[in-house]
Amino acid sequence: MARTASNRVAAGIPAAAGLTSRQREAIAGYFFVLPDALGLLVFIGVPMILALAMAFFDVDGFGGYRFVGIGNYQRLAADPLFWKSFRVTATYVLWLVPALYVSGLGLALLVKRTNAFNGLMRCLFFMPQMVSLVVVALVWQVLAVDKIGVIPRLVSALGLGSFSFLGDPQLALFAVIFVSVWFLMGFYMLIFLGGLQDIPSEYYEAARIDGAGPLQSFWYITLPLLRPTSFFVLIVSMVAAVAGAQTFDLVYVMTRGGPANSTMMTIYYIYQQAFQYNAFGYAGALASILVLALMGITIVLFVFTRGGRFNYE
């Protein structure tokens, strides 16, 4: 008896008589969920609502608020730099998502068979993921220094001419895309390897006996059976492209949105408006557009996967 009582106290459950075991279980359940639920509510839920609410105020850097109605949205609609950032982000997404799909799946197929050599290769492909994005950005900057960096030198040695990869508005965004792929491809390779593992090898056996070549088995077995993985990869890489850490960190360290705003991603523009120009309300309005976009993507994810295919009970 005494033991049970002390355990109840330890679980934060008052040893009140008259509680059924079901009630005790429920109380324990709430107690266990509370810290995370509270934390997620305060540090993710509230900011999301704030982002939507702030957009209707003029907020200065010192906490002064003034209601401006849809003023921020009017400003946004007429702000060429916002539209520029929108186009830059869209271009980034449209290149990065397919590039990650192809590189991730390609690498996964290349090192699919389990052996020591492929194990080592997987490690090497994944290694960039382990390095911080700030360091990644710095390292690629060294490699791309105009004229004397390794890459410009190799490119001109190949007779392709001389380029300023981070200084040319035509090229800088593609340099950022390239580095993003380099950084992220190992992660998607692992996701695809996980998906490939789930395809029973008997299918390939049967196809081979029926006379299917490697291309045919890829087209008729691998791709269709990878559909859940592919869907997951597309959604996650799309979110990562719009608002992933790499989008901000790489731009912040490598280009600061330049040259000539050619790498001015929306999330970098938001940061700039808030923390360089103290236009918190306007930044909130910009962020609310992103919140809506991401909510849209989340809903698509839920609908297509019936509440998350990850929810197998």
Place this chain on the structure above:
Amino acid sequence: MSRPVLTLSLPQIRIVRGVQMLVALILALMTVFPLFWMLSTAFKEPSEVFSMTLVPQAPTFQNFVYVFTEVNFLRYLFNTLLVSASVTLIALLFHSMSGYALARLRFPGREVIFMTMFSTFLVSLPVIIVPLFILVRTLGMLNSYAGLIIPAIFNAFGIFLLRQYYLSIPRELEEAAVIDGAGYWRIYWSLVLPLSKPLLSSLAILFFLTNWNAFLWPLTITSDQDLWMVQVGISAFKGQYSASWNYIMAASTVVAAPTLILFLIFQRQIMDSIKTSGLK
């Protein structure tokens, strides 16, 4: 071999595999080349930084000495270690608690709570950075360890993975404990937690890495240099010494070394936990 056009003969398969290995090797070497170049440049004299030598002709430790003596790098490393370790420990405790409750305990609203938590999964920091900053400022946590640590704890990914894991544990184990008269906290602490050690250790590594590499949040809420974390320190260092790439690469090596060493030790665990999760 009745259909020689469609199926490959054994020697052909060998050739294909050989070519595959060669391609993989070349691509892998290209992938790690930038990291190798970082390491190499960190040991080069200033005059050699932009020569095409793979290995420094006259390797020097001077760059590292400079980084540690001219900049408060040890302080940044200490801050990063403190913050990353705290976030990891608290997150593992909270997430395993809620993961256990969401998987195992029956209470009204459980599914709604889980779905609501899961729906925050795609909300990334850059999107809510402005309101989060204002919130944390209002709570008086700017330029404090609390401000660095507390908001970084909560993420749906850890909760989700732990819940999935607890769903797979056989119920009989707990039922025996319930019959023994054990309270829920004791079941969690001395039965469920030990059972989930493998997943907890994988998550510990991932959380630690994520926080060690975090940049945007520390950048936003710490202006006090004594509270800087390494990523902020190194990006400011770049601003100050923008042309001294040998120093910058030495600093980068110092910052990247702990995570790369962790990876070398735990590569199997790290890669497996990502592969099987199918989730970030």
